Amino acid sequence: MVDHATISIIIPVYNESASLDSLFARLLPLKSRCKIIFVDGGSSDGTPTLIEERGGIVIHSRKGRANQMNCGAKAANGEVLWFLHADSIPPANAVLLIMDVLNSGHEIGCFRLRFAGKHPLMFANALLSNLRVCLRGIAFGDQGIFLKKTLFEKLGGYAEIPLMEDYRLSLDARNAGYSIGMAKGSIVTSARRYVENGILKTALRMQVLQHRFRRGDDTEEIAKDYELMK
Secondary structure, eight states, X not given: OOTTOOEEEEEEESXXXXXXXXHHHHHGGGTTTEEEEEEXXXXXXXXXXXXXXXTOEEEEOOSSHHHHHHHHXXXXXXXXXXXXXXXXXXXXXXXXXXXXXXXXXXXXXXXXXXXXXXXXXXXXXXXXXHHHHHHHOOOOGGGOOEEEHHHHHHTTSSOOOSSOHHHHXXXXXXXXXXXXXXXXXXXXXXXXXXXXXXXXXXXXHHHHHHHHHHTTOOHHHHHHHHHTTO
């Protein structure tokens, strides 16, 4: 049982000054049970100073989500590592939901994904993402991946590639014989990129990028094409 396990929340940040107030408000229900570590990737807008002014812990890393999360994991002393995106909205009872998954025999898990807004295509997109976890054992970072630190170290952490490090970690866990448990609650994430660039067009392009990753294309080239979607 891991009911009293310590959880370290690791949040990679880069130029987040405009959204820090809302981010800290979302984290408030989690502060009493978790140590929260912000990993700054070289912000130019004063993000680290603003985090510290709000009582947050900041460490510094080379830019890149994988680099930042590995740096945060190295500094964390929790038995459980929870990687959270800065624009994600976790459920208030997230800690209990994480413990339920870890006490059910899993050493790695994630949350259900839900997009902000009520567009039916985004509902379908989230449904497919959640089915991907159940059927293929693949979780993405916007689902709030969490796992025991011992397993993270066993897997060698995140591959320091420019994107899809979450996909790679899921594959590494699956290949090592670990299945990903899904928490009953949902993390809410923004649908902005889909809405601005066209929902169907963006969803299809994401599928193409994932296919290119699976077949072993150069991740630097995939990352360049991904940046064009922002």
